Amino acid sequence: MSKKDIIVQKFGGTSVATPERIKNVAKKVSACKRKGYDVVVVVSALGETTDELIKLADQIDTDPSEREMDMLLSTGEQISVALLAMALHKIGEEAISFTGAQVGIMTDTSHTKARILDISTERIKKELGKGKIVIVAGFQGISLHHEITTLGRGGSDMTAVALAKVLKAKMCEIYTDVKGIYTADPRIVGNARKLDTICYDEMLELASLGAQVMQARSMEVASKFNVPIHVRSSFSDDNGTIIGKEDKKMEEVLVRGVTVNKGEARVIVSGVPDKPGEASRLFEYLAKENINVDMIIQNKSTSGTTDITFTAPESSLARTQKVVDKASKEMGSAEVKYDKDIAKLSVVGIGMRSHAGVAAKMFKCLASKKINIEMISTSEIKISCVIKRKDADEAVKALHKAFGLDKVR
Amino acid sequence: MSKKDIIVQKFGGTSVATPERIKNVAKKVSACKRKGYDVVVVVSALGETTDELIKLADQIDTDPSEREMDMLLSTGEQISVALLAMALHKIGEEAISFTGAQVGIMTDTSHTKARILDISTERIKKELGKGKIVIVAGFQGISLHHEITTLGRGGSDMTAVALAKVLKAKMCEIYTDVKGIYTADPRIVGNARKLDTICYDEMLELASLGAQVMQARSMEVASKFNVPIHVRSSFSDDNGTIIGKEDKKMEEVLVRGVTVNKGEARVIVSGVPDKPGEASRLFEYLAKENINVDMIIQNKSTSGTTDITFTAPESSLARTQKVVDKASKEMGSAEVKYDKDIAKLSVVGIGMRSHAGVAAKMFKCLASKKINIEMISTSEIKISCVIKRKDADEAVKALHKAFGLDKVR
Secondary structure (H helix, E strand, O other): OOOOOEEEEEEOHHHHOOHHHHHHHHHHHHHHHHOOOEEEEEEOOOOOHHHHHHHHHHHHOOOOOHHHHHHHHHHHHHHHHHHHHHHHHHOOOOEEEEOOOOOOEEEOOOOOOOOEEEEOOHHHHHHHHOOOEEEEEOOEEEEOOOOEEEOOOOHHHHHHHHHHHHOOOOEEEEEEOOOOOEOOOOOOOOOOOEOOEEEHHHHHHHHHHHHOOOOHHHHHHHHHHOOOEEEEEOOOOOOOEEEEOOOHHHHOOOOOEEEEEOOEEEEEEEEEEOOOOHHHHHHHHHHHOOOOOOOEEEEEOOOOEEEEEEEEEHHHHHHHHHHHHHHHHHHOOOEEEEEOOEEEEEEEOHHHHHOOOHHHHHHHHHHHOOOOOOEEEEEOOEEEEEEEHHHHHHHHHHHHHHOOOOOOO | OOOOOEEEEEEOHHHHOOHHHHHHHHHHHHHHHHOOOEEEEEEOOOOOHHHHHHHHHHHHOOOOOHHHHHHHHHHHHHHHHHHHHHHHHHOOOOEEEEOOOOOOEEEOOOOOOOOEEEEOOHHHHHHHHOOOEEEEEOOEEEEOOOOEEEOOOOHHHHHHHHHHHHOOOOEEEEEEOOOOOEOOOOOOOOOOOEOOEEEHHHHHHHHHHHHOOOOHHHHHHHHHHOOOEEEEEOOOOOOOEEEEOOOHHHHOOOOOEEEEEOOEEEEEEEEEEOOOOHHHHHHHHHHHOOOOOOOEEEEEOOOOEEEEEEEEEHHHHHHHHHHHHHHHHHHOOOEEEEEOOEEEEEEEOHHHHHOOOHHHHHHHHHHHOOOOOOEEEEEOOEEEEEEEHHHHHHHHHHHHHHOOOOOOO
């Protein structure tokens, strides 16, 4: 048994998209090993492999069996781990690759969106004990019925966090194509700053708000088991952003970041009879179709009917329309309107909990820029507004400045 | 437990190269099932997938670990089985795909060229019993150490034959891109005839002589366990060629086929000291490098030295040269010459056993065309000659005619 501290490193698809990049990843892994750590590496499928496999399946059956889909998609990560092992051997490191099944990542039987139940650490620890770097295929596991399963989009993050948890890793490093978590998207806000630290709850809001750095579900697990995460660039040696428990210092800051999501569309169902169960029927249908409904607003009206408004990913708008039109007919609604011309703007920060006036400051700032707010939704540490898509970039810049995020603290 | 007869069907890479072809394969499999058989399907990797994966590995390490190579290459067949299962579902058949490991194809631990030790039929029989078509990834297995292994080039044939054996299949159908076994290559000899039947020994000689229809090792196993084989086209419904035990009728025919192999090169090592062990050293080195040496001729000379001549695949000539030059230096040989301008011409037929004069007829035929014979090698049911490559096609045509292979019997 090795007594060294364990580091889990996860590399996403863009980090291993080409043989050259795989060699670059090998160097990073080797450097970590040379610092005296035991290293466990989790890898995603090469570049666009997963999308290409989905396209291939789609040419055969647009609604393929989920078991067979998992059989198909799990090959992507298996290719990556083998190639990374070769690249590590080439630079003189001892390394061994494993599929999710081989390393005992046990999941439930929900194909294409399985949840990890348990991980047997025996084989990993044995190989670490021999001084080897262990490479594990992300995104996949084996079900109680001995079937290959996959964990859904972003599932490699979950593999890394779960491994870090069971191995009691000192750190779970998530390598990606950005340098860390920023106060805003640097492509929109020129003087956005990289955050040195952020707490789980904030990151969770950012992940589900479309920051697209880490899978939301894996953040929940990291938070629950207090797994320290380091989000950093695979193309640089600079430190990124550490995600951990909240501390006093964090609470002094009102807002930690501003995000914008331009990938949603709004659906307005008006004239819905104001009876119990009508809304639930609509959202049941949407859930059955796996449509990710985000903000929901319902206003009581005086005429015995009500309006229901919600947002959903624009990419699933075609499916959404089908479901909503059906439900709307059944409910006898007056009208359904679809609106793609929206953006969701959010400010996030655990400091909000103890400070009043954040919402007021946000609305005032938007008003000063003559930007109209069309929907509002809040959580304990987040305020989101729906605005016109054309106003999105200006709004982010204005809020970034208004909350002083451009100033180094 | 199903009481139906079992048919094993094997489809090669070209048969599943595109989604359209996979759908075509599904139709063939379904048709067999509808005839009342239990069907087990073995599939190779899609088209050029295996070569593409090898190229990818080569960009990382030109001499990769064999364990990791198997991890990498086994993904090819896993993709195929999943897609074929989807295609069968799409046309209303119940089907389930398995990797070699899942279905218990146990092999030894020789990565990249593993041998099948045993197959556990339990899971296959269980699924057949439920009325399902069972799809098995060819070319792969799992070693005693629970590692993924592959069976070497053409290994899917071995998977099919081994499954047909343990399942006591009524027939093992090998689907390929030719219509069966011909008396000669139809691209060279216009009036070459498809053979209705051929015996194992003949097919074995043809397979190892470069007929490239079936892997030689799988033919040995089929012969040993008397597994009936049907080689046929995946693009037609016509019967192909049945490979089985020899019968009286076959023995009446002198020669069953003429083959030519233009993919070999010749190596002449001259002035080798005529001492015990010199030749063995050379061939030991070649074996260690996995170079497939074919014909070997050694002439005793009077001057205390000897010449050793052998043929090997032209594709491994670079590696062969390296090995031979090293051995030649150690042996103190006078000279080494390499010659790519050769072709190996063979006539095969179990009728030869009981008939004399086949060699004489072959040599006379070639002489009449003024084609010079440079090397000769014979087995009980085969005669091979090395000639100049430019004469190859003419020689095949002449022999085909001389032995009356163009006439229907």
